[in-house]
Amino acid sequence: MSTRFVLKDHVNESRLVNDRLIFAAIFAGILFAVLMARLAILQVIEHEHFDVLSNKNRVDIEPLPPQRGLIYDRNGVVLAENIPTFSLELIPEKVVTLDNTLSELAVLFSLSIEDVAKIEKTIKQQRRFRHVVIRHRLTEQEVAIFSANRHRFPGVDVVGRLIRHYPHGALFAHTVGYVGRINEKDQSLIDEKNYKGTLQIGKTGVEKYYEDLLHGQVGYQQVETNVQGRVVRELNNEASVSGQALFLNLDIQLQRVAAEALGEYNGAIVAMDPKTGGVLAMVSKPDFDPNLFVTGISRKDYSVLRDSIDRPLFDRTLRGHYPPGSTLKPFVALAGLELGIVKKSTKTYCPGWYTLPGKEHRYRCWKSHGHGRVDLKQSLAQSCDVYYYDLANVLGIDRLHQFLDLFSFGRRSGVDVPSESRGLSPSSEWKRSARNQVWYPGETLISGIGQGFNQTTPVQLAYATSMLAMRGINTLPQVARGSRLDAGSELNLTPVKRGDSLPIVSNENWQVVVDSMIEVTSGQRGTAKSVGKGLPFKVAGKTGTAQVFGIKQDEKYDAETLAKKLHDHALFIAFAPAENPEFVVVVVAENGGSGSKTAAPMARKMIDQYFGVIVDE
Amino acid sequence: MNNQILTDRANPERWSLTRTLRVIHLDALLLFGLLSLLGVGLMILFSAGNQEVALLTRQLIRMGTAFFGLVVLANIHPDRMRDMAYWVYGAGLVLLIAVLLVGEEGKGAQRWLNLGVVRFQPSELMKIAVPLLLAAYLAERPLPPTLPRLFICFLMVAIPALLIAKQPDLGTALLIASSGLIVIFLSGISWAVIISFILAAASALPVLWYVMHDYQRQRVLTFLNPESDPLGSGYHIIQSKIAIGSGGLFGRGWLEGTQSQLAFLPERSTDFIFSVIAEEFGLMGVGLLLLLYLAIAGRGLYIAGQAQSSFARLLAGSISLTFLVYVFVNVGMVTGLLPVVGVPLPLVSYGGTSMVTLLAGFGILMSIHTHRRMMTS
Numbered sequence: 001m002s003t004r005f006v007l008k009d010h011v012n013e014s015r016l017v018n019d020r021l022i023f024a025a026i027f028a029g030i031l032f033a034v035l036m037a038r039l040a041i042l043q044v045i046e047h048e049h050f051d052v053l054s055n056k057n058r059v060d061i062e063p064l065p066p067q068r069g070l071i072y073d074r075n076g077v078v079l080a081e082n083i084p085t086f087s088l089e090l091i092p093e094k095v096v097t098l099d100n101t102l103s104e105l106a107v108l109f110s111l112s113i114e115d116v117a118k119i120e121k122t123i124k125q126q127r128r129f130r131h132v133v134i135r136h137r138l139t140e141q142e143v144a145i146f147s148a149n150r151h152r153f154p155g156v157d158v159v160g161r162l163i164r165h166y167p168h169g170a171l172f173a174h175t176v177g178y179v180g181r182i183n184e185k186d187q188s189l190i191d192e193k194n195y196k197g198t199l200q201i202g203k204t205g206v207e208k209y210y211e212d213l214l215h216g217q218v219g220y221q222q223v224e225t226n227v228q229g230r231v232v233r234e235l236n237n238e239a240s241v242s243g244q245a246l247f248l249n250l251d252i253q254l255q256r257v258a259a260e261a262l263g264e265y266n267g268a269i270v271a272m273d274p275k276t277g278g279v280l281a282m283v284s285k286p287d288f289d290p291n292l293f294v295t296g297i298s299r300k301d302y303s304v305l306r307d308s309i310d311r312p313l314f315d316r317t318l319r320g321h322y323p324p325g326s327t328l329k330p331f332v333a334l335a336g337l338e339l340g341i342v343k344k345s346t347k348t349y350c351p352g353w354y355t356l357p358g359k360e361h362r363y364r365c366w367k368s369h370g371h372g373r374v375d376l377k378q379s380l381a382q383s384c385d386v387y388y389y390d391l392a393n394v395l396g397i398d399r400l401h402q403f404l405d406l407f408s409f410g411r412r413s414g415v416d417v418p419s420e421s422r423g424l425s426p427s428s429e430w431k432r433s434a435r436n437q438v439w440y441p442g443e444t445l446i447s448g449i450g451q452g453f454n455q456t457t458p459v460q461l462a463y464a465t466s467m468l469a470m471r472g473i474n475t476l477p478q479v480a481r482g483s484r485l486d487a488g489s490e491l492n493l494t495p496v497k498r499g500d501s502l503p504i505v506s507n508e509n510w511q512v513v514v515d516s517m518i519e520v521t522s523g524q525r526g527t528a529k530s531v532g533k534g535l536p537f538k539v540a541g542k543t544g545t546a547q548v549f550g551i552k553q554d555e556k557y558d559a560e561t562l563a564k565k566l567h568d569h570a571l572f573i574a575f576a577p578a579e580n581p582e583f584v585v586v587v588v589a590e591n592g593g594s595g596s597k598t599a600a601p602m603a604r605k606m607i608d609q610y611f612g613v614i615v616d617e
Numbered sequence: 618m619n620n621q622i623l624t625d626r627a628n629p630e631r632w633s634l635t636r637t638l639r640v641i642h643l644d645a646l647l648l649f650g651l652l653s654l655l656g657v658g659l660m661i662l663f664s665a666g667n668q669e670v671a672l673l674t675r676q677l678i679r680m681g682t683a684f685f686g687l688v689v690l691a692n693i694h695p696d697r698m699r700d701m702a703y704w705v706y707g708a709g710l711v712l713l714i715a716v717l718l719v720g721e722e723g724k725g726a727q728r729w730l731n732l733g734v735v736r737f738q739p740s741e742l743m744k745i746a747v748p749l750l751l752a753a754y755l756a757e758r759p760l761p762p763t764l765p766r767l768f769i770c771f772l773m774v775a776i777p778a779l780l781i782a783k784q785p786d787l788g789t790a791l792l793i794a795s796s797g798l799i800v801i802f803l804s805g806i807s808w809a810v811i812i813s814f815i816l817a818a819a820s821a822l823p824v825l826w827y828v829m830h831d832y833q834r835q836r837v838l839t840f841l842n843p844e845s846d847p848l849g850s851g852y853h854i855i856q857s858k859i860a861i862g863s864g865g866l867f868g869r870g871w872l873e874g875t876q877s878q879l880a881f882l883p884e885r886s887t888d889f890i891f892s893v894i895a896e897e898f899g900l901m902g903v904g905l906l907l908l909l910y911l912a913i914a915g916r917g918l919y920i921a922g923q924a925q926s927s928f929a930r931l932l933a934g935s936i937s938l939t940f941l942v943y944v945f946v947n948v949g950m951v952t953g954l955l956p957v958v959g960v961p962l963p964l965v966s967y968g969g970t971s972m973v974t975l976l977a978g979f980g981i982l983m984s985i986h987t988h989r990r991m992m993t994s
Contacts, residue, residue, distance in 0.1 A: 010927075013760045016805040017930045018922050024802065024934070025918050028941045032907055035945065038952045042862040043900040050862025054875060061852075093883065096667045 062223055063197030066216030067162055069243030071176055071206065073252045074278075074481055079176050080207065082162035086138040088146060089131045092123050094155030101153055108149060109135055109142065114299070125184050133181075133199060136163065136295035164200060164294045170287040171255055174315040175279075175417060175479060176248075177205020178290035194218050203293065205315075206248065206479055208418050213483055216243035244483040247491060249278030257609040258283040261602040265589040267569075268316040268458040271606055274466035274575060274584045276496050277475035279415065281585075281606065282459070284316040319421045321455040322588050325544035326383045326595065327573045328404075328450030330468060330513050333376060335403035336391045337509035344512045347375045350386035356393070356441055363389050363445050366545070380516035381523045383543060385449050392448025397439055400447060401427035406502050407464040414497075415459055415477040423460050426453035451547060461573060462586040469540070469575035469584055471510045472502035514540050518578050521600075528572065528600035531607075537577035539607065543595030544571030567591035572599035576607055583610045642691040642987040644920070650913040651964070651979060655680055657906065658965035664872045665886040665893040666967065672886070676967055683976040690980030694988050695929050698981065702746075702753035706773070709746040712739035713780040740781045740789045741974045745981070747777060747793050748935040751800040756928035761805035770801050785830050788958040792946070796939040803934045804927075837956050853889065856882050857951045861895040868899030886967040888959060891951045907944070910963075914941045917979075920986045929985045936978040943975075 042050065071080035088109070095101050106116050111134070122132050134156070135142070143158055150157075164179045166172065179200040182190070186201050195201070196218055202208035219240030249272075258269040258281045271281040288305050292298075297305075305313050314320070336342040352370035353362040365371065365385040371378070379387035392400060404410070410425030424430075426447060428439035446452035456464075463477050475498055482493040504510065517540035521532035527543040546569040570592025575581040585606045592598035607613070635645040659673060666672040716739055751770055755762055762770065774797030782790035802811065826834065860874065860882050869875070874896035885893050895903050917937025924930040943963040949955035961968055963975050 009759065013805075013927050014930065016760055017803055017927060017934070020803045020805055021918055021921055021930075021934050024799070024938050025915070028914070028938065028945075029911070031945050032911060032941075035907065035948050035952070035954075036904060038949075038954055039861065039895065039900055039903055042858060042952060043864055043895065043903075044866060046862050047865045050859050051865065053859045054863035097669055097671075099671065 062221050064219035064221055064237065064240045065197035065199075066218055066240035067242040068164065068179070068200075069214040069216065069245045069483070071214075071246045071248065073248055073250050073255075074280075075251065076247075077252045078167060079172050079248065079250075079252075081165050081167060083165045085136065085161055085163045086143050086158050087136045087161050087163075088134040088138055088142075088156065089159045090119075090123075090134055090156045091131055092126075092155070096154055098123070101156060104152065105134060105156065108145060111135070118296075122181075126187075131159070131197065131199065133295075136161075161199065166290045166294075168252070169289045169291065171252070171259060171283075172205075172250070173287040173290045174284045174317065175205050175250065175282040176290070177207040177417075178203055178293045179207050180293050181296055200294070204419075205417055206246065209416050210246055210480065210483075214243040214246060217241035242486065244485055245487075246483050247481045248479050249273070249276075249280060249481045250282065250479065251280050254281040254606065254609055255283060257281075257605055258602075259285065259287075261587075261605045262589065265592055265598070266310055266316070267587070267589040267592065268320055269585065269587050269602065269606065270317050270458045270462040271583065271585040271610070272462050272466055272477055274469045274473075274475065274581050277466070277478045278481060279459075279462075279477050279479045280583070280610070282317050282417075282479065284314070284318075284320070286310045286312040288312045315417075315419070316588070316590075317458045318415070318417060318419060320457055320588065321421060321423060322458070322569055322571065323452075323454050323546040324409075324450035324456045324461060325546035325569070325571055326385075326450060327461065327542050327544035327571045327586075328409075328454065328456075329380055329383065329388055330517055330542050331404060331407055331409075331464065332388055332391060332395075332400065332448055332450075333380060333516065334468070334509060334513045335395060335400055337376075337512060338505045339395065339399060339403070340505075341394050342376060342391060344376055347373050348379070348384075348387045348390050349373050350384050352386075354386045354389040354445065356445070359442075361442065363442070376512065377516040377519050378525070380513070380542065381519035381526045383520075383527050388448040389445040392444050393441065395444075395448075397444040397447060398427050398429070400444070401425055401430075407467055408460060409454075409456060409464060411460075413459050413463040413477050415463075416479050420459065421457050423457050424453055424455040450544065458586050458588050461571075461588075462584055465573045465575060465586060466581075466584045467502060468510075468513070469581035471507065471514075472504050474499035474501055514578055517542055521574070527596045531572075531574065531600050531604045535576075535607070535611075535613065537611075538579065539574055539576040540578040540581075541572060541574035541600065541603065543600055544573070545569070545593075545595045546571060548591065567593050570595045570598035572603045574600075574603045574607070576611070583607065639987055641688065642983055643688070644916075644983045644986050647913065647916050647920075647979060647983060647986075650909065650916060651976070654909055654913065654964050657909070660871070661890055661894050661897075661965060662886055662967055664874070664897060665890050668872070672967065679968075679972050683973045686973055687976040687980035687983070690977050691983040691987065693984055695926070695932075695981075695985050698749060698932075698984070699753045699756070699928050702750045705742070706746040706750040709739055709742045710777060710780075713743065713777060715739070717780065717783060738970050740777075740784070740786060740793070741970050743777045743781065743793050744789070744796065744939075744974045745977055747774060747797045748800050748932055748939070749981075751797050752928050752931035752935065755800065755804045755931060756926065760927060761807065762801075767801070767806060767810070770797070774798065774801075785833070786959075787829075787833055788946075788960045791958065792939065792942065792960065795942050796935055799938045799942075800931050800935045803931050853883050853957060854951075854953050857889050857892040858953055860892040861952060864896040864899045864902075866899050866901060868895070868897045868902055871897050873897060888947070888957075888961055888966065889951055890966050891948055891962050894965075907948075910941065910944045914938070917982050920982050923989070924985050925989050933982050933985050936982055940975070940978070 068082055070078055070082070073079055090101070092098065102116055102119065105111065119132060119134055126132065138158065146158055166176065166178065180203040181199060182195065182201045190201065194215070194217065198215065198218070202211040202214065207214065217240060219238045221234055221237035223234050254271055258271065262269060262283065262285045266285055268285070269281060269283045270279065272279045292301055350365055350371040352368050353364050355362055363385070366383070371382055371384045371386070374382065374384045374387055378384070404425045410423050412420045412422050426443070431437050431439050443452055447454055459477060466477070467474050475496060478494060478497060480494050482491045484491050518532070518538045520526045520543065521528050521539045521541045523529060528541050531541055532539045548566055548568060568591070570589040572587045572595050573585070575584045585603045587599040587602045589598045589602065638645050638648065659676065662676055663673055750773055754770065754773070755766070758766065774794055778790045778794040781793060863869070864874070874893060882889055882892055891903070894906060914937045917933060917940065921930050921933035921937060924933055940963060943960060946955060946958065946960045947962045950957050950960065961971055964972060
């Protein structure tokens with residue numbers, strides 16, 4: 001900038017600005033003349049035309065909300081339906097005095113102060129032409145009461161509504177999810193026109209993921225109204241198009257067995273068909289009744305769910321982070337084989353601990369007096385930790401990470417249910433960027449047995465297991481099986497989604513791992529030998545027992561609960577038949593203690609149900 | 618400094634309202650115009666708001682608050698305003714960025730900043746800050762400005778305008794941009810620059826289309842052909858035109874407009890309140906209303922012309938002309954001349970934030986007029 005002092009010529013300057021002011025004033029005058037001309041055209045020349053329109057303007061356009069598509073399981077059992085109800089609704093724009101109307105309605109329907117406050121909040125948040133529900137599910141008596149007083153409440157009416165209902169309650173709470181009132185956040189994401197008249201929108205689970213498909217297209221009816229805005233006569237309408245029916249891969253029987261198998265444990269069971277990726281069962285415990293959310297959950301009910309230490313609203317199948325523990329070993333073994341570090345015959349001596357060369361720290365095997373000399377098959381069958389400390393140490397964390405990455409550890413599986421977590425498959429680079437720390441060799445050892453930083457979700461583990469079962473064929477897990485436009489039309493199957501197949505060095509390596517996993521369920525010393533017993537086919541499986549680290553200091557329990565909270569998580573992964581897999585199952589029982597004793601029998605129950613095996617008690 | 622107030626030289630002894638108002642730095646003509654407009658506004662609001670008294674009470678409280686702001690600003694010397702210009706603008710920018718980061722959303726846009734006690738829209742502050750800064754900056758050096766300074770001016774306008782457009786609030790962004798551009802225009806830049814700017818803006822229109830939100834594009838499309846979407850966004854314009862057209866020459870009478878009273882007209886107490894006036898008072902009524910607006914702005918332009926510094930001249934000119942832009946955009950919008958951009962009818966539409974800013978602007982005008990120094994010859 002120049003610092004030269006310039007003398008201002010005030011007279012010239014004010015003349016300059018004043019000229020511009022005059023110009024702008026004239027220009028503004030012209031613009032206003034244009035406005036007047038426009039108004040004259042509308043109000044004088046076209047007056048008659050608009051006058052006629054105005055007199056005819058007793059015609060109102062009302063949206064006809066579409067019927068939400070039903071959701072079925074793979075056998076055609078209804079999982080989400082619509083039941084007809086009456087609700088008392090208000091259109092803020094058409095109400096004369098809102099305060100009076102609300103207070104009179106409060107008296108008539110004995111609404112609490114809290115209810116009224118909630119309604120007022122909704123009115124403020126929404127567009128003024130949108131319906132606001134004052135009360136859902138009116139009884140016949142309430143409908144009669146309102147009808148008698150209807151004249152007092154312009155802008156308020158009883159509306160017949162189809163309300164979502166989940167006949168199996170908690171059984172599908174997380175996976176199917178639930179619908180709820182359209183809130184401000186939803187409003188910015190939807191096509192407002194298509195949701196005119198729609199009160200509910202998918203909030204979680206499949207209901208959310210397939211919202212577009214389930215919702216359908218809004219219709220309209222033209223109606224003649226009286227001075228109060230009440231419908232006198234219907235003139236014509238354009239019907240709405242119902243949402244599509246959604247058929248899931250889930251099987252209600254398997255779902256039930258899974259829920260029962262978990263029993264009192266918190267945890268998750270995921271079962272899938274590895275050939276199609278179809279998710280057959282997806283259960284997270286504890287659960288909750290999704291019907292509570294449909295018409296707006298009460299504050300009390302919600303705080304019970306939200307504040308429960310067991311976190312029932314939390315979907316463990318997709319968002320539960322668990323150390324995979326020994327269930328990671330088959331993948332680590334395969335890494336060793338494929339990268340040429342171990343062979344089928346490679347043996348390691350297990351004295352019950354392992355030390356890094358030149359270090360004194362002892363990394364313990366779960367079996368304190370050791371497994372002795374074990375080969376690869378026995379290392380999996382007996383789940384020897386020392387074998388995998390050694391293998392991981394040679395592999396190094398980054399090669400291990402790279403290999404596990406192929407199996408989608410640390411990535412989302414992409415299943416068609418929202419809010420999936422990524423899990424964590426650590427690498428030295430991850431530790432540097434996320435924690436700004438160097439990677440220690442000891443951490444590699446722990447990673448080799450699926451502990452330490454390793455975190456996986458049950459869905460992710462099922463996905464990885466199905467890739468292992470299918471010898472590298474990568475089929476993405478999918479909950480939806482297909483959709484149907486209407487009852488008459490054909491089921492439109494969702495195409496099977498394939499990812500890149502895994503690179504294979506030698507098919508034999510894969511077979512070695514599968515054979516070792518068969519040894520787990522049927523070998524003399526297999527950790528889950530009860531699982532394979534009495535079946536006409538072989539089951540490949542792997543137990544896992546994951547340490548629970550620490551406990552939050554603000555948690556406050558008596559000694560017994562505390563002890564239980566510190567119990568290890570019990571895990572089990574399996575596929576069957578081992579040679580031609582049709583069924584993959586993953587079980588995580590929180591604080592279940594031991595994979596063999598707690599999780600493996602649960603998986604067996606799932607296998608029995610799927611293959612129709614009659615169990616002899 | 619001789620800050621003496623202009624005296625009624627003809628008759629210094631007689632009491633006069635004008636003189637009394639001058640003591641508290643208010644301009645009688647402008648005050649009269651504003652009060653008339655606010656009175657008309659309340660009357661219309663009574664009709665548009667279904668004769669709800671609570672609505673009127675709330676609007677009256679806002680008017681009171683806004684008027685207090687007007688009186689406060691009228692008593693600040695224009696030189697002090699000029700000194701504060703950079704600070705006000707800087708604070709406004711910080712708040713705008715804060716809104717984008719931590720602002721509260723309402724109806725799909727992020728405009729509000731919650732300061733604990735009050736919720737606050739920083740874009741409103743910018744409506745004053747932008748012309749204030751530009752006037753202060755341009756008046757530092759002789760007019761017309763040099764090209765580098767002009768470029769800096771454009772940046773001063775563009776940065777807040779883009780931040781506000783991102784909220785997204787296209788209406789306010791356009792108003793702020795035009796208030797700044799008006800200052801630049803008044804500063805006497807050459808016609809060659811103005812014309813090349815207009816050409817550049819016209820060629821940038823396709824780019825604007827590309828960065829617009831879907832709902833904004835929808836509005837433009839609906840504006841071009843409202844009948845194409847009678848159930849959706851075209852509904853507003855169609856109903857508004859019916860209301861205006863059916864008003865005829867003399868209107869249906871106060872509280873008698875069927876479009877308004879039967880609630881066919883959406884947003885009738887806010888953005889579409891002009892249509893209520895047109896329906897109930899006809900072409901005569903809206904003609905008088907537009908004249909009132911012109912008279913108020915005319916007084917503002919007169920004040921600008923009489924101002925004693927370039928800073929005051931530019932600022933007063935911009936405030937008066939932007940006021941007219943408001944009216945033009947709103948009336949153009951409800952009559953279907955312009956797309957629906959969500960600009961309220963100044964001082965008449967229901968709502969508090971714009972009322973405060975508008976009256977603050979008039980406070981500045983009054984300050985400029987009443988703090989003039991006596992010319993001693």
